[in-house]
Amino acid sequence: MNGSPIPSFGFEIMHRDKGSQARCGHLRTPHGSVETPNFIFCATKGAMKSVSLQQMREAGAEIILSNTYHLLLRPGGRAVERLGGLHRLMDWQGPLLTDSGGFQIFSLGHGGVAQEIKGHRPFENDYSRTLIRVEEEGAVFRSYVDGKQFRLSPELVMETQRQLGADLVLALDECTPFHVGKAETEASMERSHRWEERSLKAFLAHDDGRQALYGILQGGVYEDLRARSGAYIAGRPFFGQAIGGSLGDTAERMHEVVAMTSRYLHPERPTHLLGISGFRDIWNGVACGVDTFDCVHPTRVARHGIALVPPSLAEGRGFLNLKNSRFRCDDNPINADCPCYGCRSFTRSYLHYLFHARELLGGQLLTMHNVAFMVQLMRQIRQSIREGRFAEARKEW
Amino acid sequence: MNGSPIPSFGFEIMHRDKGSQARCGHLRTPHGSVETPNFIFCATKGAMKSVSLQQMREAGAEIILSNTYHLLLRPGGRAVERLGGLHRLMDWQGPLLTDSGGFQIFSLGHGGVAQEIKGHRPFENDYSRTLIRVEEEGAVFRSYVDGKQFRLSPELVMETQRQLGADLVLALDECTPFHVGKAETEASMERSHRWEERSLKAFLAHDDGRQALYGILQGGVYEDLRARSGAYIAGRPFFGQAIGGSLGDTAERMHEVVAMTSRYLHPERPTHLLGISGFRDIWNGVACGVDTFDCVHPTRVARHGIALVPPSLAEGRGFLNLKNSRFRCDDNPINADCPCYGCRSFTRSYLHYLFHARELLGGQLLTMHNVAFMVQLMRQIRQSIREGRFAEARKEW
Numbered sequence: 001m002n003g004s005p006i007p008s009f010g011f012e013i014m015h016r017d018k019g020s021q022a023r024c025g026h027l028r029t030p031h032g033s034v035e036t037p038n039f040i041f042c043a044t045k046g047a048m049k050s051v052s053l054q055q056m057r058e059a060g061a062e063i064i065l066s067n068t069y070h071l072l073l074r075p076g077g078r079a080v081e082r083l084g085g086l087h088r089l090m091d092w093q094g095p096l097l098t099d100s101g102g103f104q105i106f107s108l109g110h111g112g113v114a115q116e117i118k119g120h121r122p123f124e125n126d127y128s129r130t131l132i133r134v135e136e137e138g139a140v141f142r143s144y145v146d147g148k149q150f151r152l153s154p155e156l157v158m159e160t161q162r163q164l165g166a167d168l169v170l171a172l173d174e175c176t177p178f179h180v181g182k183a184e185t186e187a188s189m190e191r192s193h194r195w196e197e198r199s200l201k202a203f204l205a206h207d208d209g210r211q212a213l214y215g216i217l218q219g220g221v222y223e224d225l226r227a228r229s230g231a232y233i234a235g236r237p238f239f240g241q242a243i244g245g246s247l248g249d250t251a252e253r254m255h256e257v258v259a260m261t262s263r264y265l266h267p268e269r270p271t272h273l274l275g276i277s278g279f280r281d282i283w284n285g286v287a288c289g290v291d292t293f294d295c296v297h298p299t300r301v302a303r304h305g306i307a308l309v310p311p312s313l314a315e316g317r318g319f320l321n322l323k324n325s326r327f328r329c330d331d332n333p334i335n336a337d338c339p340c341y342g343c344r345s346f347t348r349s350y351l352h353y354l355f356h357a358r359e360l361l362g363g364q365l366l367t368m369h370n371v372a373f374m375v376q377l378m379r380q381i382r383q384s385i386r387e388g389r390f391a392e393a394r395k396e397w
Numbered sequence: 398m399n400g401s402p403i404p405s406f407g408f409e410i411m412h413r414d415k416g417s418q419a420r421c422g423h424l425r426t427p428h429g430s431v432e433t434p435n436f437i438f439c440a441t442k443g444a445m446k447s448v449s450l451q452q453m454r455e456a457g458a459e460i461i462l463s464n465t466y467h468l469l470l471r472p473g474g475r476a477v478e479r480l481g482g483l484h485r486l487m488d489w490q491g492p493l494l495t496d497s498g499g500f501q502i503f504s505l506g507h508g509g510v511a512q513e514i515k516g517h518r519p520f521e522n523d524y525s526r527t528l529i530r531v532e533e534e535g536a537v538f539r540s541y542v543d544g545k546q547f548r549l550s551p552e553l554v555m556e557t558q559r560q561l562g563a564d565l566v567l568a569l570d571e572c573t574p575f576h577v578g579k580a581e582t583e584a585s586m587e588r589s590h591r592w593e594e595r596s597l598k599a600f601l602a603h604d605d606g607r608q609a610l611y612g613i614l615q616g617g618v619y620e621d622l623r624a625r626s627g628a629y630i631a632g633r634p635f636f637g638q639a640i641g642g643s644l645g646d647t648a649e650r651m652h653e654v655v656a657m658t659s660r661y662l663h664p665e666r667p668t669h670l671l672g673i674s675g676f677r678d679i680w681n682g683v684a685c686g687v688d689t690f691d692c693v694h695p696t697r698v699a700r701h702g703i704a705l706v707p708p709s710l711a712e713g714r715g716f717l718n719l720k721n722s723r724f725r726c727d728d729n730p731i732n733a734d735c736p737c738y739g740c741r742s743f744t745r746s747y748l749h750y751l752f753h754a755r756e757l758l759g760g761q762l763l764t765m766h767n768v769a770f771m772v773q774l775m776r777q778i779r780q781s782i783r784e785g786r787f788a789e790a791r792k793e794w
Contacts, residue, residue, distance in 0.1 A: 074750070
């Protein structure tokens with residue numbers, strides 16, 4: 001290691017489950033390594049909403065994600081670079097991933113694709129439709145900050161991500177909504193491949209060992225397309241691979257598509273599943289060999305009074321809605337077994353009160369709780385794989 | 398001390414300034430003691446806005462205040478009592494003060510008296526005018542939570558404060574706006590005295606040594622009325638005294654009124670000046686013998702991008718507006734000498750960005766910064782008194 005100024009990237013698989021493709025690994029980056037499977041929390045615009053990254057660390061978060069699309073528009077890649085990069089700006093010393101912006105440009109642009117692709121979650125942003133047109137060169141859109149026109153090309157995305165300076169970066173792809181047919185999905189996948197090829201070329205032209213690039217598999221719900229996309233990505237020197245595109249419109253379909261897609265993944269590369277955080281989805285993803293997940297869901301719902309809990313605490317569901325009147329006089333912590341600040345210090349009744357009084361502290365405490373919950377969940381998954389009882393633990397959930 | 402289950406209250410003056418009435422003391426409560434002069438931060442509705450009390454402690458806060466009026470309406474005194482009291486509910490182990498609710502009922506009721514009494518700060522609440530009428534028995538008003546009618550009487554205020562369980566509690570007074578004439582101010586003062594007498598009686602009927610009561614001096618800007626009010630409060634067994642009512646409509650007038658009122662204070666009792674946080678106002682208040690101050694201002698302006706700083710850092714003013722475009726590329730911390738988390742970890746440019754991107758983290762970081770600033774200011778004031786150079790230090794500011 002001596003003599004090498006920048007610690008290298010790496011991914012080592014340490015344990016494999018016998019009954020599935022689940023695996024435990026170490027994902028190494030210049031800003032430290034994380035054990036996998038793990039969950040990546042979303043500091044979308046270069047900040048967590050309602051908590052500091054110090055509080056994120058205390059809650060157990062090890063790796064976070066920021067959004068190239070939003071940061072490109074404000075404060076801009078060059079501004080972040082001049083100020084020392086995103087790690088320094090946010091004061092985050094751990095591993096950091098930036099996504100390519102493709103998902104945002106298409107979902108915000110169409111005004112509803114996010115819901116279509118990821119299921120029917122409430123669509124919180126009220127950006128007007130900002131996508132102007134998609135050209136072979138890139139996607140032309142209007143900034144929601146100042147109306148300025150941008151062309152999101154693979155080259156701009158790679159340059160911006162270099163300026164932001166995250167450890168793990170993503171190639172630009174086109175997001176295809178699931179309601180389109182096979183021919184359109186195929187054409188879109190092929191464009192994604194061309195954009196990813198250009199992303200890789202732009203990445204390698206400036207590669208100094210500080211960043212590692214993930215390719216993204218497209219192909220929607222069609223197995224032959226997923227097979228082609230898998231081969232395309234696996235055949236190129238990407239460090240990691242992400243499963244993108246439409247995964248179908250129901251949880252069951254998503255599990256099928258992830259399982260089917262997993263057959264075409266490079267077996268030794270770290271694998272990321274984009275935008276997924278449901279418990280069953282995570283257990284199923286891990287069973288298919290997924291190493292990392294990300295989603296705004298755990299921290300977003302926290303701001304609306306939803307605390308994630310083991311199903312045994314919530315009549316089989318995985319959450320409590322603390323705004324519910326039955327918590328008005330409930331003197332218990334959210335979860336007596338949870339080590340988070342909120343559970344150590346406060347009652348459900350106080351949290352119930354905070355949400356009704358619209359005190360920001362409620363969202364802050366639940367954000368830390370939900371982070372601690374996801375951290376614990378991923379730890380349990382890893383432990384069950386190491387101890388050879390993954391299938392059993394999965395059933396318990 | 399052994400054998401006494403509840404540590405007693407006390408106030409000891411340790412140092413006196415030679416050139417003024419400034420003094421250093423220890424204010425002891427069952428939840429610990431604080432050195433005076435000190436600043437009391439406002440957890441108005443039983444929570445700080447945008448930071449946790451853990452973060453408040455880290456920023457150096459020693460004593461906080463909550464608001465009887467708001468907590469009476471939601472969740473209600475009985476609910477707080479059943480849940481173990483406000484200290485337990487908020488997880489605050491230090492000294493805690495609750496005000497009587499008088500200020501809120503009259504200021505929110507009239508819809509503008511707060512501004513008149515305290516100067517022309519923006520009036521952030523949009524409660525409609527809720528005060529129905531003032532009777533000798535108490536003030537009749539409508540709850541802004543559910544429309545229910547309440548009568549805020551001295552007895553209800555003392556019962557509610559007992560249920561909340563703060564260490565330091567305030568008698569109920571009537572707040573007189575400054576635009577009324579002397580006759581109305583006098584009549585209002587006399588009603589305040591009768592209400593404070595009833596507050597004291599209700600307090601003593603249940604006194605178990607867990608709380609200590611402050612009387613409030615009224616009398617507006619009229620010296621003879623202030624003299625009468627001072628004598629009235631000093632002649633009754635209140636633990637402490639607060640300077641309330643109109644202090645005039647300008648900073649200069651306020652300093653005159655506080656100086657004039659201070660002549661009629663009980664010389665050995667802890668003295669609180671309600672709703673004041675300007676630097677000069679604090680230095681002047683301390684020079685008049687004031688021991689504690691409170692105000693929402695330092696934490697409220699933080700949420701709007703205002704960082705408190707020594708005048709030397711801000712062209713003679715005491716603040717920086719971080720939303721200002723000149724901070725867009727400013728790579729410095731707010732104040733390199735400040736020990737707060739924000740100043741240790743982040744640049745002005747990042748804070749500027751956070752406020753423009755409407756990320757809650759900006760308000761959170763500035764709240765901690767402004768708390769740390771006030772804590773440092775009060776520490777410097779105490780040190781200057783102890784070291785016999787109060788007048789000198791006051792001039793430097």
